Amino acid sequence: MDNGAVRSGFAEADPKGSAAIEVAQLTKLYKTIRAVDDVSFRIARGSITGLLGGNGAGKTTTIAMIMGLVLPTSGRIRVLDCAIPEESARVLGRMNFESPYVDMPMRLTVRQNLTIFGKLYAVKNLPARIAQLADDLDLGEFLDRPNGKLSAGQKTRVALAKALINHPELLLLDEPTASLDPDTADWVRQHLQDYRKENGATILLASHNMLEVERLCDRVIIMKRGRIEDDDSPDKIMARYNRATLEEVFLDVARGRVQETAK
Numbered sequence: 001m002d003n004g005a006v007r008s009g010f011a012e013a014d015p016k017g018s019a020a021i022e023v024a025q026l027t028k029l030y031k032t033i034r035a036v037d038d039v040s041f042r043i044a045r046g047s048i049t050g051l052l053g054g055n056g057a058g059k060t061t062t063i064a065m066i067m068g069l070v071l072p073t074s075g076r077i078r079v080l081d082c083a084i085p086e087e088s089a090r091v092l093g094r095m096n097f098e099s100p101y102v103d104m105p106m107r108l109t110v111r112q113n114l115t116i117f118g119k120l121y122a123v124k125n126l127p128a129r130i131a132q133l134a135d136d137l138d139l140g141e142f143l144d145r146p147n148g149k150l151s152a153g154q155k156t157r158v159a160l161a162k163a164l165i166n167h168p169e170l171l172l173l174d175e176p177t178a179s180l181d182p183d184t185a186d187w188v189r190q191h192l193q194d195y196r197k198e199n200g201a202t203i204l205l206a207s208h209n210m211l212e213v214e215r216l217c218d219r220v221i222i223m224k225r226g227r228i229e230d231d232d233s234p235d236k237i238m239a240r241y242n243r244a245t246l247e248e249v250f251l252d253v254a255r256g257r258v259q260e261t262a263k
């Protein structure tokens, strides 16, 4: 794809307004730190996009701004055709997010937690929805156990159930398989693929797991020091860097070997 065109902002926006996310010239400064620096992209509805980058690259800050949880210093964000944060109230019920860094109340049981979040999202027929999620995500064994007494992997599955409780059209995931064993991680990825397929949902995920991104994502946005370093399908990016895996591309970008290999 033509990154130059995308980076120029909303001028090329799909006239049908079919993008799930549009971000233009987005910048976030924390005092002197440029956490996100003039970032622009559009995410097509129904796609799965991976946000890659080393520690501190700006992935979480970007996702938090799209959610309306962090205010940008400058730039514009539209989610499902609503301006963020101005029109957040109109769109928050149609999106959801998961992050291993946001804990649910520890003393409440899984069922109680899911009930609270379900009520926040005004989910209809909530007990049936929770039963369905418990079935889909295999939570039955610990549904009535306090969240604080779950293993890290079990908590991740509960966090995914929380993220899906309102049947979101847009799912923002910050390292969705962190702390999962390979078998459970694989199973979660399959679940995300199925959810996208069955619901036409859009997924944007930050990940450090390159195989996960290769397997799941139609498109990869690589960030470095707050800026977009590359943006394309996994296959095209690997071809451009002349690499067989995204992991090798990641190392090229992280170690500044971009100029020699990608051009």
Ligand SMILES: Nc1ncnc2c1ncn2[C@@H]1O[C@H](COP(=O)(O)OP(=O)(O)OP(=O)(O)O)[C@@H](O)[C@H]1O
Pocket: 030, 033, 034, 035, 036, 053, 054, 055, 056, 057, 058, 059, 060, 061, 062
């Ligand atoms: N609340 C904050 N206050 C000050 N600086 C922050 C804050 N949040 C993030 N930063 C800084 O902004 C930069 C981007 O951080 P961010 O968490 O977005 O990166 P990331 O790509 O998600 O990293 P990681 O892979 O380590 O999770 C980092 O330099 C970080 O130290």
